[in-house]
Amino acid sequence: MTEIERIDQLREELHLHNYKYYVLNAPVISDQEFDKLMRELQDLEARHPEHYDSNSPSVRVGSDLNKNFTQVEHKYPMLSLGNTYSEAEVTEFYERVRKALNEDFEICCELKFDGTSISLTYEDGKLVRAVTRGDGVKGDDVTDNVKTIRSIPLVLHGEGYPAQFEIRGEILMPWESFESLNRERELREEPLFANPRNAASGTLKSQNSSVVAARKLDAYLYYLLGENLPHDGHYENLQEAARWGFKISSHMKKAHTLQEVFDFINYWDVERKNLPVATDGIVLKVNSARQQRNLGYTAKSPRWAIAYKFQAEQALTKLLKVTYQVGRTGAVTPVANLEPVQLSGTVVKRASLHNADIIASLDLHIGDSVYVEKGGEIIPKITGVDLASRPAxxxxxxxxxxxxxxxxxxxxxxxxxxxxxxxxxACPPQIKGKIEHFISRKAMNIEGLGPETVDQFYQEGLIRDVADLYTLQAADICRLDRMGEKSADNIIQGISRSKEVPYERVLFALGIRFVGETVAKKIAKAFRSIEELANASLDDLIHVDEIGEKIAQSIRLYFANDKNQKLIRRLQEARLRFEADEEDLAGQTDKLQGKSIVISGVFLHHSRDEYKDLIEKNGGKNVGSISKKTSFILAGDNMGPSKLEKAQKLGIPIMSEDEFLALLEQE
Known part of the structure; x- marks a missing residue:
């Protein structure tokens, strides 16, 4: 056997041993034998660099070379799930699905692993890219780091996998690895990680892949995407993925009734405490991909899936003092400073008190023994006071x-x-908060800048508002502490690239009160330039979908402020995009202008969300319920009987899918 043939043999053998040890938890050779084979492979690869393979088992050890992350756009957006905290909310989700589908369906019940989301792309059975969630549209390419995680296959085995597909999951730090890591950090007098999720996220973003390899991350995969998947069923596709070498949770279950869903939730609410990794809830998904497409998406999450969060744990501790934080909108939030207490795997020292009414309702006194819990096991809050132990x-x-x-x-x-x-x-936290919002990922996405840098620039007098960013010079930045030429150049380039950010995100970045990401998109479609928006009347604004009087008044107040007008003029001079370009306007017509349309039923040619986009692109307005003002109903198969009855009673026209598409095709 030649050395090249031996390299190929060792690679295949070590891939199989990795799978048996880290995925099946059933090793067939000792650690010493595995290490001996790995050393032999590394020696042979060093002698034959011409036979390099980026997916060799040897990449599992990582590299000491630092590497900056590049941003990659997701082929399919990575949306977050809507959260529920009670059986009543789960029931509401189940009933919404039942009424919308009007046919039998299955719910796939899964554990919700508490880690950091990852998207893996495979081509011809090999891992080619690993990307973090990021802002859901773009994420960081962390492929080199992910290759060190031994439960993630670099090369698939078996057969039947598509030529190209994506699989998503959660990268985790097991409790054992987390505790070991914190013991090491404590000995080195380094800050401890708060919980396994933070540790996994921080590790994955390390620029040294050998550090990632040493921290023994794990991964569970839970969602397969692609054009030619083996089955319509989500559960069935994941069983196939397990046969290809992926680590899929063995605790998934299909439920056919609401009671079966609750049985799964109640079992794991107790049993999850025996798992080797952190979980914080249950994910419920409609199993059929066809039914998922028909249910579609909201702006932020799929309608066919929901996360049930386990009830929060509670602890008793002492209130030491109350401090106050000022946000970018000027809102003042009281914060309880507590005697440190362990809660849901983390040490809690602070909890939000939200507002004056909450403080009054709790009748808080300094030194009180207070009950603390985590809302959704994320944000600590005070839920009560032990009055019997109040100090005199x-x-x-x-x-x-x-x-x-x-x-x-x-x-x-x-x-x-x-x-x-x-x-x-002139209030520093408001000024800095507005700048931090402006540079954030979902807004202008200026790389190289973060809260600490903004604070440093503010303290040095370099910036007083967002327009000052566009007058910064590399020479100004270089002279600051911890800022070299490379850092300065990266920041200036990031600011320059932000001038290409589309109009809708610039609107969001301005930080107009009540104008979030979704509302900014609606506004950008309705008013195609900042001038149109600035001159819009209250009535003009209220007629835009999802904009009520509260948001409309806030927009009018923003543009009535001379300082805001001056700021926008300066940003225009910096050449930011304050109008929709040709690509944004392509395909837009006024064929449905003035029409309010209700969508109901299951469709053949497009999903509900695609039809909603078509309605908006052609000047129409999507409405959720039928009234006398409804122009017509776009109806697919299995239209809800109550909607049909109401439409007939009010004399609302019903238009089929084909009739609607024909209407849009007319000149």
Whole structure:
């Protein structure tokens, strides 16, 4: 056997041993024998660099070379799931699905692993790319780091997998690895990781893949995507993926009734504490891909899946003091500073008190013993006070009257729970918060800048608003602490690239109160330039889908402010995109102008979301319920009987899928 043939043989053999050890948990050789084979492979590969393979088992050890991450656009957006916290909310989800489909369906019940999301792309049976969730549209290419995770196959075995497909899952740090890592960090007097999720996320973003290899991350895969998948069933596709070498949870189950769903939830609410990795809930998915397409998506999440979060754990600790934080909108949030307490795998020292009403309802006193829990096991909150143990003569907590940062008087607007500092232009946290929002991923996505850098630039007097970013010079940045020429160049290039960000994201980046990501998209479609938007009347704004009087008033107030007008002029001079370009406008017509349309039923040619986009592109308005103002109903198969009855009662026209598409094709 030649050395080249021996390399190929060793690679195949070691891939199989990795699979048996890390996926099946059934090793057939000792660690010493495995290490001996690996050393032989590494020696042979060093002698034959011409036979390099990026998916060789030897890449599992990682490299000491630093590597910056590049951003990659997801072929399919990585959306988050809607969360539920009660059986009643699960029932609502189940009933929504039942009514929308109007046919039999199965729910796939899965454990919700508490790690960091990853998307893996395979071509011809080999791993070619691993990308983090990022903002859901783009993520970081972390392929080299992921290749060190031994439970992720570099080369598939078996047969029947598509030539190209994507599989998504969760990268985790097992409890054992997490505790070992924190013991090591404690000995080195380094800050400890708060929980396994943070540890896994931080490790995955390390620029040194040998560090990733040493920390023994694990992965569970839970979603297969592609054009030629073996089955219509999500559960069935994952069973195939397990045969190709992927680590798929063995605890998945198909449920045919709501009671079976609850049985799964109740079992794992207790049993999850015996698992080697952290879980924080259950994921429920409609099993059929065909039915998933018919149910479609909201702007943020699929309608065919939901996450049930386990009830939060509770602990008793002492309230030491209350401090106050000022956000970018001027909202002042009280924060409880607590005696450290262990809760759901993390040490909790602080908890949000939200607003003055919450403080009053709890009747908090300094030194109180308070009950703390994590809402959805993420954000700590105080849920009650042990009045029996209240210290005599303790000080009652009362909400402050002036901004803790700039000293300005606080105001509380009618119908709002929060107190606000109205000093928008001179209150440091508001100024820095607006800049941090502006540079964030979903807004201008300026790489190289983060909260610490913004704070440093602000303290040095380099920036006082977002427009100042576009006058920064590399020479200004170089002279600062911890800033070299390369860092300065990266920041300047990131700022320059942000000038290509589309109009809808620029609108979102401005930070207009109540104008979130989805509303900004609606506004950009309705008002195709910033000038159109600035001149829009209250009535014009209210007629845009999903914009009520509250949002419309906020937009009008923003453009009535001279300082905001000046800021936009400066950003226009910096050549940011304040109007929709030809690509954004392509395919838009006014064929459905003034028409309010309800969609109901199951469709053949397009999904519901695609039809909603078509309606908006052609000037129509999507509405959720039938009324006298409804122009017509776009009806597919299995239209809900109650909607049909109401449409007939009100005399609302019903249009079939083919009739609707023919209408759009007319000149």
């Amino acid at each position: 003569g303790s000080e009652k907590v009362t909400f402050i009257t002036h901004c803790p940062e700039c000293g300005s008087p606080l105001v509380r607007y009618e119908d709002e729970a929060a107190h606000y500092c109205t000093n928008e232009t």
